[in-house]
Amino acid sequence: MIMATEAPESSAPASSARAASKRLTKEQLLKTHNAHLKKQDTLPNAPRPVKQPVMAEAYQASTKSIREVDIIPLSDLEVESHHRGKGIVVKVVSPPFVGAGAVSVVEDEFGNVDKLAIYNQNDSSILSGVPEGCIVAVKEPYYKRNGAEGDHMICVDHPSDVILLRFSDPVIPESLRLGPLLKTAEEWKNAGDTAFLGKDFPTAVFCYSEALEASDDAAFKAPIYTKRAGTNLVLGRYDGAKADSLASRIGGPADWKAYYNAGRAAYGLCEYSASKEFLEKALELNTTNSAIRKEYDRCLARLKEQETGEYDFKAMYASLSPANVHLDRGSFLGNTRVAESPLHGRGLFATKDLKAGDIVFVEKAALMPNQYEPARASAALYALTVRQLCDNPSLAKDILGMYAGDYERTGAEGTTVDGVPVLDVFLIEGIRTKNCFSAPLSTLDDTKPGTIDGRLAKGLWIHAAAMNHSCVTNTMRSFVGDILISRATRDIKAGEELFQQYVPVKSLPDVRNKQYKEGWGFECACALCSTERASPEASRAKRKELLAAVEKQCNKKIPGKEIVPDAAIRAVDRLAKQLEDAHEADLYDKHPRLTLIYPCNWLVGAHRGKKNWGKVVRYGIKVLRNFGFPVPSDESDAWDPREIYSSRDNQTLMTIHVVTALRRLGEAYGTLGQQEMADRCIEAAELGYMMVTGFKNDLSALDQ
Numbered sequence: 118m119i120m121a122t123e124a125p126e127s128s129a130p131a132s133s134a135r136a137a138s139k140r141l142t143k144e145q146l147l148k149t150h151n152a153h154l155k156k157q158d159t160l161p162n163a164p165r166p167v168k169q170p171v172m173a174e175a176y177q178a179s180t181k182s183i184r185e186v187d188i189i190p191l192s193d194l195e196v197e198s199h200h201r202g203k204g205i206v207v208k209v210v211s212p213p214f215v216g217a218g219a220v221s222v223v224e225d226e227f228g229n230v231d232k233l234a235i236y237n238q239n240d241s242s243i244l245s246g247v248p249e250g251c252i253v254a255v256k257e258p259y260y261k262r263n264g265a266e267g268d269h270m271i272c273v274d275h276p277s278d279v280i281l282l283r284f285s286d287p288v289i290p291e292s293l294r295l296g297p298l299l300k301t302a303e304e305w306k307n308a309g310d311t312a313f314l315g316k317d318f319p320t321a322v323f324c325y326s327e328a329l330e331a332s333d334d335a336a337f338k339a340p341i342y343t344k345r346a347g348t349n350l351v352l353g354r355y356d357g358a359k360a361d362s363l364a365s366r367i368g369g370p371a372d373w374k375a376y377y378n379a380g381r382a383a384y385g386l387c388e389y390s391a392s393k394e395f396l397e398k399a400l401e402l403n404t405t406n407s408a409i410r411k412e413y414d415r416c417l418a419r420l421k422e423q424e425t426g427e428y429d430f431k432a433m434y435a436s437l438s439p440a441n442v443h444l445d446r447g448s449f450l451g452n453t454r455v456a457e458s459p460l461h462g463r464g465l466f467a468t469k470d471l472k473a474g475d476i477v478f479v480e481k482a483a484l485m486p487n488q489y490e491p492a493r494a495s496a497a498l499y500a501l502t503v504r505q506l507c508d509n510p511s512l513a514k515d516i517l518g519m520y521a522g523d524y525e526r527t528g529a530e531g532t533t534v535d536g537v538p539v540l541d542v543f544l545i546e547g548i549r550t551k552n553c554f555s556a557p558l559s560t561l562d563d564t565k566p567g568t569i570d571g572r573l574a575k576g577l578w579i580h581a582a583a584m585n586h587s588c589v590t591n592t593m594r595s596f597v598g599d600i601l602i603s604r605a606t607r608d609i610k611a612g613e614e615l616f617q618q619y620v621p622v623k624s625l626p627d628v629r630n631k632q633y634k635e636g637w638g639f640e641c642a643c644a645l646c647s648t649e650r651a652s653p654e655a656s657r658a659k660r661k662e663l664l665a666a667v668e669k670q671c672n673k674k675i676p677g678k679e680i681v682p683d684a685a686i687r688a689v690d691r692l693a694k695q696l697e698d699a700h701e702a703d704l705y706d707k708h709p710r711l712t713l714i715y716p717c718n719w720l721v722g723a724h725r726g727k728k729n730w731g732k733v734v735r736y737g738i739k740v741l742r743n744f745g746f747p748v749p750s751d752e753s754d755a756w757d758p759r760e761i762y763s764s765r766d767n768q769t770l771m772t773i774h775v776v777t778a779l780r781r782l783g784e785a786y787g788t789l790g791q792q793e794m795a796d797r798c799i800e801a802a803e804l805g806y807m808m809v810t811g812f813k814n815d816l817s818a819l820d821q
C-alpha cells in the first residue's frame with residue numbers, strides 16, 4: 118500500500134553548509150536505530166509511504182560516475198551541503214529501518230559512522246532494503262540535518278545517486294573489501310535458484326548476474342540468461358528481460374524460448390511490431406506451441422488496433438472492475454502528430470479532416486497506478502514513474518522528454534552511468550504535475566447523475582499530454598480504465614492544432630486563469646479568454662456580481678426535487694436577463710457566455726417541473742447558445758440541432774450539460790407534437806453523449 122507522506126522538514130540553503138559540530142558515536146547511532154527497528158517489527162503491515170519531492174528544495178541528480186569523483190571520509194561531510202564532485206563508499210552495518218525510505222547505519226574505511234537514508238528505490242531493487250553487509254557508493258552525497266542537534270543523515274533522493282557495489286569492485290577500499298561471498302559461478306547460480314524459489318526475485322537477479330560475471334563458458338551462461346530473463350519478466354523489467362532472452366540464444370531450434378521471451382518482453386514495453394517479429398521467429402522454430410500462438414494472436418490484435426482505431430469499447434467497459442483497470446489494448450495515434458505549436462512548445466495536430474464525434478486518438482496510459490483514492494493517487498503515480506524508469510530505462514526518452522515547467526535539466530537524465538539510468542526525482546515530479554490527468558474508472562459511470570464517487574486515478578498519457586489547453590476546445594477526452602479516448606467535438610481540418618481542456622472550465626475568467634497559472638504556469642489566450650479580456654473591467658465585475666446573486670437565488674430551490682414557485686422563477690429569470698445584458702453583444706456574438714449556463718439550466722429544470730414545454734424549449738436553446746453553439750434567434754425559426762457541432766464560426770464548449778439540454782429539448786418538442794425536431798435533438802444528444810463518454814451509449818444511462 119502506498120500513501121503520501123507529509124512534506125519533509127525544510128532545510129537551510131546550501132550556503133549554510135558547515136562541518137557537523139557534534140556527531141553521534143556508533144553506539145549512540147545503533148542504539149536509536151535498533152529502537153526504531155523494534156517498533157518496525159510491531160507494525161509489519163503498515164502502509165509503505167512515499168516521500169514525494171518538494172520542488173522548492175530541488176537539487177539535481179549526480180551525472181558523474183563513481184570513478185570520476187573524489188572519495189571522501191564521512192567525517193568530511195558538511196551539513197546542508199551537496200558535495201559536488203565527491204563521493205563516499207561505505208559498508209552497511211545495521212539492518213534497514215524501512216519506512217518512506219530505507220535508513221541504515223553505515224561505516225567508512227576509517228571507522229566513521231553515520232546514517233544513510235535511501236529513498237525512491239524500487240521493490241525490485243536490493244537497495245530498497247539495503248541488506249546489512251552490502252557496500253554502497255553514494256555520488257555527490259547530500260548531508261542534511263535531521264531534527265535534533267547532532268542528528269544528521271546522508272539523504273539519497275535520486276535513485277541513481279546510490280550504487281550497490283559488487284564485492285570485487287576496485288573502488289572499494291582494501292579494509293572494507295570482503296571478496297566475493299561465493300566462489301564459483303555454479304554456487305552463484307544455485308544461490309540464484311534458491312532466491313527465485315523463495316520468491317526473492319531481486320536477489321535472484323543479483324546472484325544470476327554474479328554467476329554470469331564469474332563464468333566464460335557460453336554453454337553454462339545461456340541457461341542462466343534464460344533464468345535471469347524469466348526473473349526479469351516476473352519483475353516487469355522488460356528491457357533486461359529482452360536483452361537476456363536474446364543473449365540466451367545458442368543457435369538452433371531450442372532458441373524458440375529465447376524469441377518467445379523476447380516477444381513477451383517487447384509486448385510488456387508495448388513494442389508490438391518488435392514483439393511480432395520475435396514471436397514469428399519463435400513460431401518458425403516451434404510451429405505447434407500453443408503459448409507462442411496465443412501471444413502472437415494477442416500481438417496481432419494490438420497491431421490491428423494501432424492501425425485501424427477499431428475497438429470494442431462496450432466490451433472494454435464491461436471488463437472493467439476495481440481489480441482490472443489496465444486494459445490490454447494498443448494505442449491508435451494515426452490521425453495526429455506532435456509538432457511545434459505557435460502557442461507553446463510542442464502541440465498535437467490533426468493529420469486528416471475529422472468530423473465532430475470522430476475518434477481523434479485512443480491511447481493506453483504509459484503509467485497509471487490502480488489507485489483511485491484522491492489522497493494517494495499523486496504519490497502512487499510518482500512512485501510508479503520512478504519505479505518504471507529504474508526498471509525499464511528505454512521508457513526514459515519519452516517520459517523524461519515531457520514538459521517539466523522551468524525545472525533545469527542537466528541533459529544527462531535517462532543516460533546510463535555506472536550501469537543505471539540517471540534519474541532525477543525532482544524532474545520526474547515536475548513532469549508529473551504538468552502532464553498528468555485524473556481519470557475515473559469510466560467516464561460513462563462518472564457522468565451519470567447522482568454519481569458522487571470522486572475517486573480518480575492519476576496517470577500519464579504521453580501523446581495526450583502533448584496537447585495544449587483551450588477553454589473552447591476541438592477535442593474531448595474520456596476514459597475506460599487506463600484507456601484515454603479523444604474525440605472531436607467539432608469538425609476539424611487536417612493540420613489544425615488540437616486542444617483539450619486541462620480541467621473543467623470555470624465560468625469566471627479570472628478564476629480559471631488563476632487556476633491555469635498556478636497549475637501549469639500559463640495564461641489562456643483562447644478565443645473565449647481573449648474576448649473576456651476585451652470586455653471592459655466594469656462589465657466583468659458586473660457579471661461576477663450578478664453570477665453570485667443568481668447562484669444564490671437558484672440555490673434556494675432545486676428543480677427536479679421540488680416544484681419551483683413562479684415567484685422564484687421570475688427572480689432567476691430577471692437576474693439571468695441582467696446577466697445577459699452584461700455581455701457586449703458584438704464581443705460575445707459567437708462565443709460562450711459561461712456565467713449564464715447555470716441559471717439557464719436551472720430555468721429549464723424549473724419549467725420542466727411545471728410542464729411548461731414552450732419555456733423548456735426557450736431555455737434549452739439558451740443553454741446551447743451560452744455554450745457557444747449556433748441557435749435560431751427566435752425559437753420559432755427553423756434550425757437543425759444536428760448541425761450545431763459543425764459550425765466553424767462559433768467558439769464552443771462541450772460538456773455533459775449540452776447533452777442534457779438536447780435531451781430536454783427533444784422531450785419538449787416531442788410533447789409539443791414537433792416529432793421531427795424531437796428526433797433531431799435526440800440524434801444530436803446521442804452524438805454528444807458519445808463525445809463525452811468516449812463511445813456510443815444509450816441516453817437512458819443518464820436516467821440511472
Ligand SMILES: C[S@@+](CC[C@H](N)C(=O)[O-])C[C@H]1O[C@@H](n2cnc3c(N)ncnc32)[C@H](O)[C@@H]1O
Nearest residue numbers: 461462463520551552582583584585586637639
Ligand atoms: C502538458 S504540457 C503541453 C505540451 C507542451 N506545450 C509541450 O511543449 O510539451 C502543459 C504545458 O503546456 C503549456 N501550455 C498548455 N496550454 C497552453 C496555452 N493555452 N497557452 C500557453 N501555454 C500553454 C503550459 O506551459 C503547460 O504547463
